[in-house]
Amino acid sequence: MIIVMKENTPALEIERMVKSLEDRGFQIDKSTGSRKVVLGLVGDTSALDERDFMGHEWVDRVMRVQEPYKRASRAFHPEDTIVDVSGVKVGGKKLVVMAGPCSIETPDQIHGIAKEVKKSGAAILRGGAFKPRTSPYSFQGLGEKGLDLLLSAARDNDLPVVTELMSADKIGTFLEKKIDLIQIGARNMQNFDLLKAVGRLNVPVLLKRGMSATIEEWLMSAEYIMSEGNHNVILCERGIRTFEKATRNTLDLSAIAAVKRMSHLPIIVDPSHATGKRWMVESMAMAAIAAGADGIMCEVHNDPENAWCDGAESITPETFDHMMKKLREIAPIVGREL
Template identity: 45%
Template sequence: MIIIMKPTATREETAAVVDEVRAKGYAPNPIYGEQLTVVAVVGKHPGEFQGYFEGLDGVERCVLIDQSYKLVARAGRQSLGFKVGGDLTVGGGNLVVIAGPCSVESDEQMMACARVAKEAGATMLRGGAYKPRTSPYSFQGMGEEGLQLLAHVRDETGLKIVSEFTDARQFDNGEHEYVDMIQLGARNMQNFALLAAAGETGKPVLLKRGLAATIEDLLNAAEYIASRGTENILLCERGIRTFETATRNTLDIAAVPVLRKLTHLPICLDPSHAAGVREFIPPLAAASVAVGADALMLEIHPNPAVAKSDGSQALEFDLFRGLMKRIMSMPRWTYGEDIRIGDEEA
């Protein structure tokens, strides 16, 4: 069960609710969001005290949740989005485009990508400083030096930065302070120690779905992060592994409406990693926008032919500009619409 506090509830009222939950023999887990505060109640049969908890000062309502993920479940909560870097809203009706190269290679490369991305309408810059690669002999990234380059580009352009982290020790060293959003990659979606450590940083997290992960697996992974204090999570569908070999992965477009039903968290789609082939990315990007994604992640590069990683799926600047002009003016599916085929009102 989760206890949803009123928007006007004070910290003292929330603390009193936490004490009452503990007094009843349950484990309370308060999450202080930007728009909403909730208290997860962990234990057997918490519904027995639903009426009691709803009578406490500052409580709006209680919601019983059957799923194993409690904090990230929709449970009647609206997706209000959250702030990244202080002033950029992710979710809540805004389309956020995250663009940049697979790997940080140089200051010149990142500045070129950032300028083009910003001019075209993107508001976040991606770039990998730590690169978990299939082969140990492939380029592994520039590490902390790459994060420093990203921070410099942010200072010059104002774009918010997202970059992947692969080891909890990177948080211990304070390296997450270089970025505005932590990315946890598909290979680490079930690295539970890393998920928990990311949640403890307080930074927003972009969580990518694993190659063979179900939607329930993804939401339970997000629950690890939320349970450690960070509910500002952007779920990312980046393609799953199927028997099809024409593309690198298969983009699960159906994940968007399913996730809309199950969670209040915003949703990002990454057609670049799903397709793995440049020519397929624009139509998949358009489909991602049409289905109502909150964010879109696109790989771009000044010269994909010499990229140190994933050059085959990086868009040239001209192609990226043209794609942005099309998708930024596209209509997006609005969830909550009630459309019945054949209805006179449809």
């Protein structure tokens, strides 16, 4: 961390600052410019916050030199991490597509969709049982019964499942039912207690990016999970909130390249929630793979117009099959397969 002292800071104040930092265990590189003094902190600054110093009367600016995350950082772990989801490897040569309905509705619905997406090449079955809805009056998901339907459909088609966990008090249920991949939704990306709780499990976690989270904050949330011992984290870009109204959110595909450089964790893309528009899903999925994503998560529904939620962004099994063919064509160009 670099601390720039204000012009005309009394020498005594600089000495006090240096002393106080040395007392906290840092070595200090002091550089005296024509107008300003700059202090460089040498040591582990991951527990420091730039803002801790911004309140100091004589501090002008503060700049981090090392990233605030360690376990999630590529600097400390140069090779790509491959997360094993009950046999499906995420982050390796093979692209992984997770597909299924926004919410689990009926046995027929989930079994039918599971069969279709499996046939088209999906590797993991998704489906919401506990649904975060903006309105308390909207359908909130089938809950545990939904989990059972999801698992039954998955087993019949030999697929692992991913589903969202909204609250730590359901962890027992998730473990008991052997959910293969636990999703932390965008709205809970900074629900730190929940992050710590899944950090203590031995189950992989899919961490969606918060609607207004910077990439650095997102990696810090991954760090929360990893700092508790669980290193099996998959990141999922799902669009950020901007002023644009033509799409539900703005899909930030440059996050893929950024994450790949900053971190060793795998990253997939959810074009359904990002765009909110069924007719954009295929082109955005193709773009995501071309940009280097490790996979796709998307919403597939047999009857989108009558889906209990998010029908506007769900594609049919036929469209999904078409999309998979396109992704299969792009894969080798980016050194992948599907």
